[in-house]
Amino acid sequence: MPVKPLSIVAGPPLAEEEGIGELTLSGWFLEVTEQFADREALVFYDEGKRVSWTYADLRDRAFEAARALIAAGVGKGTRVGILMTNRPEFLAATFGTALAGGVATTISTFSTQDELEHLVNLSCCSVLLLERQILKRDFSALMEAIEPEISNCSPGQIISETFPFLTHVAAIGEASGGIETWDDFLARGQNISDDRVLARAKLNRPSDPGVLFFSSGSTAMPKGVLSAHRGVTLQLWRFPKYYGVERTPRVWSANGFFWSGNFAMAFGGGLTKGGALVLQSTFQPEQALALMETEKANQVHAWPHQWEQLVAAPNWASVDLSEMYYVDRTSPLAAHPTIDTDWREPYATYGNTETFTFSSTFPSNTPEDVIGGSHGKPCPGNIFKIVAPLTGETVPMGERGEICVKGPTMMLGYIGIPLDETLDDEGYLRTGDGGWFDDQGRLHWEGRLNDIIKTGGANVSPLEIDAVLKKNPGIKAVQTVGIPHDTLGELVVSCIVLHDGANLDQSAVQAFAKEKLASYKVPRRVLFFAEDDLELTGSSKIKAADVKALASQRLSGET
Template identity: 25%
Template sequence: MLGTNTLPALLRDAAERFGDHPAYVEGDRIVSYAELLRLVEATSEVYVNSGACCGDRIVLWGPNSIDWAVAALAVSYAGGVLVPVNSRYVGAEVADVVERTDAALVVVHDGFLGRDQVRELRDAGVDDQVITPMAGLMSAARTCDGLRHEEVTPDDVADILFTSGTTGRSKGAMSAHRQTIGAARAWAELGGVRQDDRYLVINPFFHSFGYKVGIVVGLVTGATLYPVATFDLDETMRLIEDARITVLPGAPTIYQSLLTAPGRAERDLSSLRLAVTGAAVVPVVLIERMRAPGPDGLAIDQVVTAFGMTEAVVATMCREGDSAETVATTCGRAIPGMEIAIAEPRSDSGAGELLIRGDYVMLGYLDDAAATAEAIDSDGWLHTGDIGVLDDDGNLTITDRLKDMYISGGFNVYPAEIEQVLARMEGVADVAVIGVPDERMGEVGKAYVVAAPGHTVEPDQVVAFAKERLANFKVPRQVAVVDSLPRNLSGKVLKTELRGG
């Protein structure tokens, strides 16, 4: 008996339990849970007819939409493995994922943000036979009767989410069906998400915060999801007011924008009851204002913070009733099924590398046994590369990073990946990238560039070069042309000196 520990089984269970209750609302379009199942079954038949099924990888490239959710769930329904990629990626970045996963199909939302994504894929060398425009997929599904394909098992790989590493090359974190569902179920239970909730999903579906803590949470709870393709402040406030949105997870910048939005006083945002944030340092005053009633606050009943990563979607989370300071200064306690520890605490502070172990730690990295062994030790502890400390109640505070990763607009950015790209620019002899504070994005990239002898490199040229090859959130916002980079005797760049300069 598989129960509801596979995504197809969970979807069928949701259709039976919630029936005509709305699963998604996007503009004037409303899709019930029963209709969602029918759409997924039909779309899975298109996949199978295209030769993509049992264990095949299907890459999904596009913004949040009902069609994205249908296309994603249909991958599992056809017995395949979902590989979502960032909607802001350029064609070359997606082509790399397609090649490394040996994807049978890449489903693409063509025309997003005025771009020609299909052409970008072709220019990057992706075979036309593999490229499937989202519109064509949905059109083909309308002529299908639907298919219930061979059942997957809870231990089968459900999805591969790519995350960059300090070597500069992304790694594909694999999760089983039971893990994807279990993490979503734990998050939903601790947050108290209910069937009558209306959940505004600003977090991108390609990210675990949007896919597992969005789409899958909907299947678990029966909540109604409102997917948002791009964040627009006025539209967000209108949706909250008109749809009476109750659940709004997101990065701290979302709430800061709402609190300072012109015209907020004219909007009724009182329906909001649950906010879950993280991914960056959260000021205590922000949590207080999110909770506060009156014109200076958002009057959100329950505001909590959480910590997770692609390799372990949810590890810690605050609980209802925690103080504003606990919510703002910590990431909460380990969730059920997970445990955390600090390795070799440094000094009297008790700080050390954060270790995570439990049910929702990834199966491993795709085709990279060495990286998997480096990340997860023989006792099952995932070494996060973050420096943290635990208080007496087991609440986690992240204090530093072992790695050079920084967070820009809620997205993890790994400097080595950017350095690899900029090193290919003509006239660049050496380059190092660090994260620097930014009021709006939290942190942005700053590139230190050394010009090759006989060459001149201008900062705007470096930015333009990066924009052609990297997603926008990875593009350095600042560039300094320097004579040399500080290095130690072994040749490693001393980024601590760059940060102090």
């Protein structure tokens, strides 16, 4: 009987990949802003006023931010925290940081006070650029609550034991104590020349740290994922090919650019080919549809749970979306009577924040028989292997195991974690995901090997949720699980055993969770069980083996 080959599959050589330009963020940015200088790069509605930037405007605003950052002491590799929604200043700050030689450090706008303290400390950012008021959350107030001394400092002279590296905080919105306004911060750079900015930009190298993103994946608090310029820019050049871009894109998105997928899809899929971004700070479905109509958007980035809200919006039946083309023909949006498209998104893909999105894919409009139910073939330069989860030994082709990957978009590492604790002896990242390769070299992803919940496009750690809920004195034991859901992917469900005499309902538990957790991590459903219903361990932990089935049964019975 012939011996099966091992499950090791490589993509095409990176050197043979076409359509790749400059491999630093500053280089990519200067290339596209020069090539498309007169085209509209973005549009944004600020309190009803239409703001439009050409690529030349975007370049000027990024240089302005870079000059201010240099004046604020940003040097090679300095981390600059950027906490903003999808608005023009996010782009100016991000690419201004790259031009100045710093590392753009994107921070989630969902962050609670505890999470904000963790992220600013973990990143050791020296400058923090934030949007003060996002919905009901005042981030300047949160920073001052974490470190009251900020209120007593002068702008640009922050001295903090809580944040020992932080020297400058600037906010879009009102000034407060040591936090200066965005305009005042930009004015710091008035004596810095553009030639000095360009001189710095030219000294960026593809292997240098370029961005720091945070993964909400498998730990109680987010991990900092540090990526090189090359890894990010390879994906920016690739996304037009993934999308099969032929028409000039006009990309609507309200999903945060602080997530690597949205960053790569919007900037790569929209700007690399001279398209425009239709920016929306926070997802409001009625406003989103109006923006798509008014700005003639033809590409849309939305998570599955947002489709449902768009279809339910009061203006759904009346808007004209006839310009829309780059929207998957199987999505609810494509069913709109004014939309006529046969486009299919590159849905057969696999990737992680650690590989700055796609590491395997089939491009858009690949025939179903070619995809074969898979998640693509390795991208150029990538090598995959499938290993036995317990031993780490590579398994024969076709057998299931843990997906491992390495390649040119691989992260430089997790902040604070030695690389030899992250990669195996051959330099592969063990992803924690299960899957297998077929005999045609197609990757089949089968989900997490652990219990990570994928909900609404985000990864949620049940360990983090359980750690918060266990602090409630009324809760004896809790196990949070993901239950399959049509639009969210998985529903976050917390299964709880109460202490005798405790009086908690679902609303009370959710309110308690909201004090410490970002909104997408708060359990959508809370189910209460008697201790006899669930087998507990000696330390009052719920055994996870059957809790998911019990939760599914309970929810199914309610339906």
